[in-house]
Amino acid sequence: MTAASSYDGENAGPKSLPARMITGVSGGFAILAGLGITFMALATTYDVIARYGFNSPTIWATELSTYALAAAVFFGAAHTHLAGGHVRVDVVLARLSADHRRVLSLVGEWIALLVVAIAAWQACLLVISDFRTGSRLFSLLLTPAWIPKLSVATGLLALAAAMLVTIEQAGPRRRMAVVYLLFAATAGLLIAMGQRPPLIPGTRFDYGSLALAASVLTGAAVASGFRVFIGVALLVALGSIGLVLARMSGFDWMIAALAILIIGALALGIRIAFALSFCGICAIYFVTPVPFPATIAERAWNSVNSFALTAVPMYVLMGALLVRSGLSRELFAVAARLLARLPGGLAHAGIAGCAIFSAVSGSSVATAATMGKVACPEMTERGYDPRLAYGTIAAGGTLGILIPPSVPLIIYGITVGVPITGLFMAGIMPGILMVGAFSLLIALWATLDRKAAPMLPKSRHLPLNRDSLIDTGIVIGLVFMIIFSLYGGVATPSEIGALGAILALIACLLRGRMTVTALREAIAETVLVTSFILLIVVGANILTFGFDFLRVSERLMSTVLDADLNRWVVLAIILAIFLVLGMFLDSISMLVLTLPVIFPLSQQFGFDPIWFGIILVIMAEIGLITPPVGMNLFILQGLGGNVTLRQIAVGTLPFIGAMLVTVLLLCLLPGIALWLPNS
Numbered sequence: 001m002t003a004a005s006s007y008d009g010e011n012a013g014p015k016s017l018p019a020r021m022i023t024g025v026s027g028g029f030a031i032l033a034g035l036g037i038t039f040m041a042l043a044t045t046y047d048v049i050a051r052y053g054f055n056s057p058t059i060w061a062t063e064l065s066t067y068a069l070a071a072a073v074f075f076g077a078a079h080t081h082l083a084g085g086h087v088r089v090d091v092v093l094a095r096l097s098a099d100h101r102r103v104l105s106l107v108g109e110w111i112a113l114l115v116v117a118i119a120a121w122q123a124c125l126l127v128i129s130d131f132r133t134g135s136r137l138f139s140l141l142l143t144p145a146w147i148p149k150l151s152v153a154t155g156l157l158a159l160a161a162a163m164l165v166t167i168e169q170a171g172p173r174r175r176m177a178v179v180y181l182l183f184a185a186t187a188g189l190l191i192a193m194g195q196r197p198p199l200i201p202g203t204r205f206d207y208g209s210l211a212l213a214a215s216v217l218t219g220a221a222v223a224s225g226f227r228v229f230i231g232v233a234l235l236v237a238l239g240s241i242g243l244v245l246a247r248m249s250g251f252d253w254m255i256a257a258l259a260i261l262i263i264g265a266l267a268l269g270i271r272i273a274f275a276l277s278f279c280g281i282c283a284i285y286f287v288t289p290v291p292f293p294a295t296i297a298e299r300a301w302n303s304v305n306s307f308a309l310t311a312v313p314m315y316v317l318m319g320a321l322l323v324r325s326g327l328s329r330e331l332f333a334v335a336a337r338l339l340a341r342l343p344g345g346l347a348h349a350g351i352a353g354c355a356i357f358s359a360v361s362g363s364s365v366a367t368a369a370t371m372g373k374v375a376c377p378e379m380t381e382r383g384y385d386p387r388l389a390y391g392t393i394a395a396g397g398t399l400g401i402l403i404p405p406s407v408p409l410i411i412y413g414i415t416v417g418v419p420i421t422g423l424f425m426a427g428i429m430p431g432i433l434m435v436g437a438f439s440l441l442i443a444l445w446a447t448l449d450r451k452a453a454p455m456l457p458k459s460r461h462l463p464l465n466r467d468s469l470i471d472t473g474i475v476i477g478l479v480f481m482i483i484f485s486l487y488g489g490v491a492t493p494s495e496i497g498a499l500g501a502i503l504a505l506i507a508c509l510l511r512g513r514m515t516v517t518a519l520r521e522a523i524a525e526t527v528l529v530t531s532f533i534l535l536i537v538v539g540a541n542i543l544t545f546g547f548d549f550l551r552v553s554e555r556l557m558s559t560v561l562d563a564d565l566n567r568w569v570v571l572a573i574i575l576a577i578f579l580v581l582g583m584f585l586d587s588i589s590m591l592v593l594t595l596p597v598i599f600p601l602s603q604q605f606g607f608d609p610i611w612f613g614i615i616l617v618i619m620a621e622i623g624l625i626t627p628p629v630g631m632n633l634f635i636l637q638g639l640g641g642n643v644t645l646r647q648i649a650v651g652t653l654p655f656i657g658a659m660l661v662t663v664l665l666l667c668l669l670p671g672i673a674l675w676l677p678n679s
Contacts, residue, residue, distance in 0.1 A: 018180045019168050022161045026078035029158050033076035034523040036068035037313050037530070043068075044310065044498035048491055059140045062307050065494075067148040069530075070304045072313060073538075074155025076531035078162035085528045086271040086535065089584050093269040104269060106170055106224045107231035111265075112274035113163040114216040114236070115281060117183075119542075120156035121208065122297035125195050127153045152301050167223060179219045186215040204291055235268070239278070243286035254287055255550050262543075262593075272589045273532070276539030283546025296542055303541040304534055307494055308414050313530040314497030315405040319361030320522035321504045322475065323370050325513035330471035331356050332374045344446030344453035346384060347392040348439055350375040354396030355435045356472075358403040359479040360500065363529070364587075364624050368397025368632040372639045385452035386643045388445060391651020394632040395438060398621035398659070401587055403431035405482060405497060408587045408620060411537065412613045415592060416599045419610075420493045424486050425676040426610045430618065430666060437658040445654065474507045487676070533588055540592030553600040560601060567605040568667070574598055575619055575663065582623020586631060590620055614673045615666060622659050625652040 047061035080086060088108070093101050129135075130146040137143045164183065168176045190197070190208050197208035213236065221229035239261050246257035261282060265275035277296075285291045335349035335356075342348050354371050361367055372393045379389035401408045404424035413420040446453035478500055485496045508514035547553070560570060577598075581590050602612045624632045627649050637645050666672055 016168060016176055016180075018177075019165045022078075022158075022165050023082060026082055026158055026162050029075040029155065030079035030524070030527055033072040033079070033527045033531070034520075036072035036075065037317060037523055037526050039068045040065045040072070040310050041314060041317060041498045041501045044314070044495050045502045048495050048499055052490075063139050063141050063143065065310050066305060066307045067143070067151075069307075069310050069313065069534075070148055070301070071151040071155075072527060073304050073531050073534045074152050075158075076527040077155050077535060078158035080528045080531040080535075081159060081162045082165060083528060085532045086273055087532060087586060087589075088269050088271040088275075089266045090269055091584055092267050102170060103227050103231065106167065106220075106228045107235065108268060108270040108274075109163060109167050109170070110216055110220045110224070110228065110232045111235060111270055111278055113160060113167070113219075114213065114232075115274045115277045116156055116160045116163060117212050117216070118209065118281060118293065119277065119296050119300055120153060120160050121190055121212065122293050123149070123153035123156050123300060126294070126297040126301070129195060148305075149297075149301055152297065156300075167219075170224075175222050179223045182215055182219055182222075186211055205285070206291075206293075209285070209291075209293065235265075238264075239282045240286050243282055247287055251550055251555070255552055255555065258283060258287070258546055258550070266585070272585070273535040273539040276536070276543045276589075276593065280539065280542035280544070280546055283543070283549065287546055288549055295545055299541045299545065300538050303538040306414060308410070308420060308492070309494075309534065309537075311405065311410050311420065311492075311494040311497045312407055312533060313526050314494060314501050315361065315407065315410075316363060316366075316529045317522060317526040318478070318497065318501040318504045319357075319363055319366050320525045321501065321508055321514070321519075322357070322360060323366060324518040324522045325508035325511070327471045327475055327508060327511070327513060329370070329374050330468040331475060332371060332378070333468050334472040336378070342443065343455070344388070344442040345455075346375065346379045346382065347388055347442045347446070347453060350379070350389075350392050351396045351435060351438045351442065354393065354399050355403060355431070356475060356479060358400040358431070359405075359482065360475060360504070361400055361405075363407060364397045364400035364621070365631055365635060367400035368393060368624075369635050369639070371396060372636045376636065376639060376643075380643075383451075383454045385449070385651075386647050387651035388442070388452045389651075390636050390643055390648040391653075391655060392438070392442060394625045394630075394636055394648055394652050395655030395659075397632045397635075398624050399431055399434065401621055401624075402427050402434065402614070402617055404428065404486065405493065406617065407533065408591060408617050409613060410493070411533075411588055411591055412595065412617065415537075415595045416609060416613070418613060421486050421489070422610050422677040423613055424493060426614050426673045427617070428483065428676055429672050430614055430662060433665070433672060434618075434659065434662050437662055438655060441654055441658050471511065471513075474511070478504060478507075536588050537592055540589075540596075543593075544596050547596050553597050556597060557601050557604050561604070567607070570601065570605055571607065571615075571667070574602070575615070578616060578619035579622060579626075582620060583626050583630075585623070587617070587620035587623065590623065591616065608670065608674060610677055611666070611670045611673050615663060618659060618663055618666075622656055625649075625656065 043061040043065050047058045051057040093104060096104065127146045127149050130149060135145045137145050164180065189211055193208050197206040199206050200210060217229065217233055220232045242257045242261065243254065246253040258279060262279045265278055266272065270278065281296060284293060284295060331353040332349055335352040336346055339345045339348040339352065350371055353375065354367050357370060358367050375393055376389050380386055404427050406427060409423040409427060410420055413423050482496055482500055485491055505514065578590065603609065624630055627633065633645055633648050636648055637643060
């Protein structure tokens with residue numbers, strides 16, 4: 001899986017006037033998204049201080065922060081797309097020739113455009129409807145519903161326009177001016193149709209949906225050539241006709257057809273958020289007795305209309321600030337000096353640095369990248385086996401989605417309705433257990449193969465100074481603030497994240513480690529990460545409409561119960577599925593795609609929902625270091641210069657074994673995870 005583009009030319013600068021205008025507007029929207037992130041942090045922190053310092057909590061901070069989150073996600077979507085930030089599975093694309101890769105990527109881009117165009121159209125209709133009816137959101141402020149939902153509509157329109165820019169950049173550039181005019185004319189036609197586009201005689205479908213589909217197919221033929229047009233037409237036809245035929249054959253056939261469509265869309269390299277949305281929209285149009293496209297916009301809005309989700313950008317921002325300031329880099333220097341006398345001392349230091357940084361970043365990718373830049377060169381320079389050096393940091397990076405704060409645990413909690421605080425507390429002991437398992441493995445490796453981790457003379461120990469100790473103390477202080485605040489129930493995870501981000505910024509400023517450029521880059525990174533993660537959640541929520549209509553979870557549950565399988569056999573099957581999916585999907589995508597189906601099954605068999613979440617997240621961690629997709633492997637390969645992907649993958653194998661042993665221990669002794677939440 002990659003967040004970068006896989007076809008030639010996408011990163012070239014825009015050439016046409018419309019492309020330059022769209023890029024400028026996307027940049028402006030990204031600034032608004034950044035302001036939304038900043039507002040969330042400041043407003044939430046103010047609310048915490050007002051509540052505890054002056055016993056005067058606000059009635060506006062939570063609600064407005066939620067609206068700011070929606071604005072950040074959708075206003076940032078276009079810029080994220082132009083920056084190549086929306087991830088996709090590239091297992092097939094990576095094995096194609098450059099020409100075939102370009103064609104298939106363009107097919108995916110046009111399919112994504114169709115999805116976003118339909119969603120943007122429906123979002124505009126929703127805003128107009130709310131404005132005309134004067135409906136208000138059920139909240140303390142009784143906000144007119146159209147105001148916060150306007151960010152969804154405008155953000156999706158900008159994203160659709162940004163997709164035209166990437167299509168133009170991909171080339172060959174054939175009559176793009178005609179394509180821009182075509183979509184402008186289509187927009188005018190949709191406006192003329194009003195809120196209730198007429199139905200096509202003798203069918204269940206409306207002229208508005210037909211106009212958008214025709215525009216995409218025509219645009220693909222005009223701008224990208226015959227092969228791309230055929231690819232788009234085939235995918236749309238197979239998705240629609242296949243589901244229609246399946247509907248005639250019964251629910252089981254519809255479930256099978258939808259599953260095949262999901263696998264095919266992901267395998268073809270359509271970006272994950274749009275692949276899930278495409279399958280969901282196909283279900284909405286062709287599986288249900290009557291197409292109900294209005295639900296697309298409602299589900300897009302409801303997916304981000306949650307204050308709990310503001311925890312995602314807050315923890316990402318805190319980690320980004322610490323990375324940009326350089327405070328996090330001092331963790332390794334201090335740990336290396338303290339652990340130098342142990343067998344494999346620098347590798348132990350790498351694990352310790354990863355564990356501590358994980359507790360403030362919430363991101364495995366950020367942890368692996370940050371520690372990899374510092375620890376891997378130091379280890380290889382001092383004669384460490386590259387397999388041990390890079391395998392250690394790749395595995396240590398996975399701690400970022402287990403040790404709180406954890407973005408996947410936030411997504412899990414919100415998706416299934418489990419308290420995020422309980423999940424965070426449950427992740428602490430398994431995280432410590434995994435750190436211990438990794439350290440034991442490193443010591444064993446270094447003892448059995450002394451050449452893999454040579455002991456260093458005292459003269460070659462990393463230097464340690466007062467500044468390093470202070471910087472490390474600041475990071476550790478933030479860690480304890482987060483953990484004790486969670487354990488004491490002082491504030492919600494979202495509030496703690498906002499407070500942590502502000503405290504991190506203040507600490508960086510006091511240490512003279514924060515510049516305007518670094519702050520701007522940290523906020524920009526937060527916008528990109530927040531947008532791509534939560535758009536995947538939006539896509540999964542749209543897809544869930546099809547799952548709910550087909551009652552997939554109930555049918556699966558009935559099948560499993562009829563088979564009379566032991567609960568541990570069922571769990572083993574679920575974990576095996578996660579192990580395979582982890583080879584191709586990132587942790588967020590795995591969770592949002594599978595939880596609507598497997599979580600009800602787990603509850604039927606009596607598994608504790610908090611414990612089950614920890615188990616699933618550990619299995620998702622394994623996917624981060626498992627070929628062919630493992631994100632941490634590719635990040636470290638990019639940092640490692642001459643180190644091959646094979647060397648890193650071989651180095652992670654013992655750590656994968658340690659993680660599986662940890663899962664087994666949690667199955668045998670669930671109290672390891674549940675002790676802190678229950679206490």
